Amino acid sequence: MEKFACEPCGYVYDPAKGDPDSGIAPGTPFAALPDDWCCPICGASKDMFKKVD
Amino acid sequence: MKKVLKNNVSWVGYMDWEIKKFHGDDFTINHGSSQNAYLLEYDKTVLIDTVWTPHRFDFVENLKKEIDLKKIDLIIMNHGEADHSGALPALMAEIPETPIYCTAAAVKSLEGQYGQNGWNFHVVKTGDSIEIGPGRTLTFVEMKMLHWPDSMATFLSGDNILFSNDAFGQHYAVAELYNDLADQCVLYQEAVKYFVNIVHPFCIFLSKKLAEIAALNLPIEMIAPSHGVIWRDNPAQIVEKYALWANAYQEDQITIAYDTMWEGTAKIAHALAAAIKEASPQTVVKIFHIAKTDKNDLMTEIFKSKALLVGSPTACNDMLSSVAGMLSFTKSLRFRNKKAAAFGCYGWSGEAVKNIQSALKDAGFNVLEETVKSFWNPTEETLNQVPALVEALLKEDK
Ligand SMILES: [Fe+2]
Numbered sequence: 001m002e003k004f005a006c007e008p009c010g011y012v013y014d015p016a017k018g019d020p021d022s023g024i025a026p027g028t029p030f031a032a033l034p035d036d037w038c039c040p041i042c043g044a045s046k047d048m049f050k051k052v053d
Numbered sequence: 054m055k056k057v058l059k060n061n062v063s064w065v066g067y068m069d070w071e072i073k074k075f076h077g078d079d080f081t082i083n084h085g086s087s088q089n090a091y092l093l094e095y096d097k098t099v100l101i102d103t104v105w106t107p108h109r110f111d112f113v114e115n116l117k118k119e120i121d122l123k124k125i126d127l128i129i130m131n132h133g134e135a136d137h138s139g140a141l142p143a144l145m146a147e148i149p150e151t152p153i154y155c156t157a158a159a160v161k162s163l164e165g166q167y168g169q170n171g172w173n174f175h176v177v178k179t180g181d182s183i184e185i186g187p188g189r190t191l192t193f194v195e196m197k198m199l200h201w202p203d204s205m206a207t208f209l210s211g212d213n214i215l216f217s218n219d220a221f222g223q224h225y226a227v228a229e230l231y232n233d234l235a236d237q238c239v240l241y242q243e244a245v246k247y248f249v250n251i252v253h254p255f256c257i258f259l260s261k262k263l264a265e266i267a268a269l270n271l272p273i274e275m276i277a278p279s280h281g282v283i284w285r286d287n288p289a290q291i292v293e294k295y296a297l298w299a300n301a302y303q304e305d306q307i308t309i310a311y312d313t314m315w316e317g318t319a320k321i322a323h324a325l326a327a328a329i330k331e332a333s334p335q336t337v338v339k340i341f342h343i344a345k346t347d348k349n350d351l352m353t354e355i356f357k358s359k360a361l362l363v364g365s366p367t368a369c370n371d372m373l374s375s376v377a378g379m380l381s382f383t384k385s386l387r388f389r390n391k392k393a394a395a396f397g398c399y400g401w402s403g404e405a406v407k408n409i410q411s412a413l414k415d416a417g418f419n420v421l422e423e424t425v426k427s428f429w430n431p432t433e434e435t436l437n438q439v440p441a442l443v444e445a446l447l448k449e450d451k
């Protein structure tokens with residue numbers, strides 16, 4: 001599954017790990033994250049993320 | 054000795070006259086600095102932040118002279134970085150049960166630095182508050198990425214003091230403590246240098262955060278940061294400056310930064326400066342030899358500029374290492390809305406100029422195609438490239 005990186009702080013969302021601290025289960029693709037989900041490090045919104053190639 | 058700021062609020066930090074470098078060796082300090090910690094003695098006794106590790110024993114000893122450490126009801130760590138948390142382990146060794154109020158990210162940074170010591174952390178979020186006495190409430194405001202994920206500020210109502218931690222700070226030792234008692238030129242020079250080198254990468258968060266703080270309608274009468282002066286005379290002035298600086302700030306200045314091996318690239322730098330000055334006399338033009346210039350000062354000059362010209366000779370198929378380092382630093386500070394161009398001498402292969410161009414693009418500059426490239430030392434003929442570059446540089450964007 002595709003990883004996405006936060007532009008402002010560099011955090012990488014890895015779907016395999018999810019974001020358990022924000023209640024996101026492992027295996028959740030980036031596209032399936034709720035609209036109000038934000039970067040667990042810096043708080044940036046979803047639209048600030050770019051696909052990691 | 055503690056210094057009373059207002060009612061039962063005092064400064065208990067460390068005035069660091071000897072410090073010359075900060076963040077390892079990455080930030081130069083020219084006028085001393087301070088690590089400001091504060092003691093609030095109401096119904097509850099509260100310590101806000103501590104000092105840098107080398108001063109931990111001085112800090113704890115001085116604090117003991119002011120109060121019985123057991124009287125401290127809680128410690129607020131606005132930020133986990135070692136210049137504020139460095140005395141925490143020594144203090145916790147004396148009062149291990151004391152609650153530590155901080156953000157969730159600060160728990161990670163404190164445990165990451167000092168290990169898991171079973172400290173009594175109380176995680177707080179924006180809007181959480183504690184009453185510490187009659188008419189005295191502490192309210193927390195998360196300051197994520199200003200300048201670490203764990204940063205926060207604490208507002209004390211009644212005395213109306215915002216303990217802003219690193220935001221609004223400066224590396225500047227002022228024993229008189231207050232902004233109105235400091236040399237204003239040095240104060241602003243240090244405040245802008247601090248902003249550029251420490252806060253600027255996070256400008257996108259800053260504008261939002263300033264709006265959020267404004268919306269809280271806090272009646273701020275004093276801003277007490279963790280370094281440098283306490284803003285008591287018109288504290289809004291530094292908030293207004295931050296708002297201005299965070300918004301693609303620039304002056305009518307052009308900075309020329311170069312390194313040179315045998316003075317050829319230096320000659321181009323000076324020819325460019327003279328041509329800019331002639332075409333646009335009101336524009337401030339400054340020339341810096343990168344390897345001989347303090348890098349933090351150079352970043353501050355680039356921040357103020359509308360354009361940056363970078364020059365290097367080609368050596369071993371690339372720019373000089375000082376130039377590469379400068380460009381890497383420039384990229385990390387995330388300047389926007391600035392023009393840039395490249396120049397330099399070469400003897401055979403000549404890659405430096407195009408490599409500078411691509412590094413400047415990568416750093417977010419609007420890079421001109423025009424260059425000044427000189428086969429060996431500049432001649433009248435090579436300097437014929439100067440006017441076209443200067444024209445493109447000074448052309449107003451439509
Ligand atoms: Fe810091």
Ligand SMILES: [Fe+2]
Pocket residue numbers: 134136137219279280
């Ligand atoms: Fe700091």
Ligand SMILES: [Zn+2]
Pocket residue numbers: 006007008009010011039040041042043044
């Ligand atoms: Zn982030």
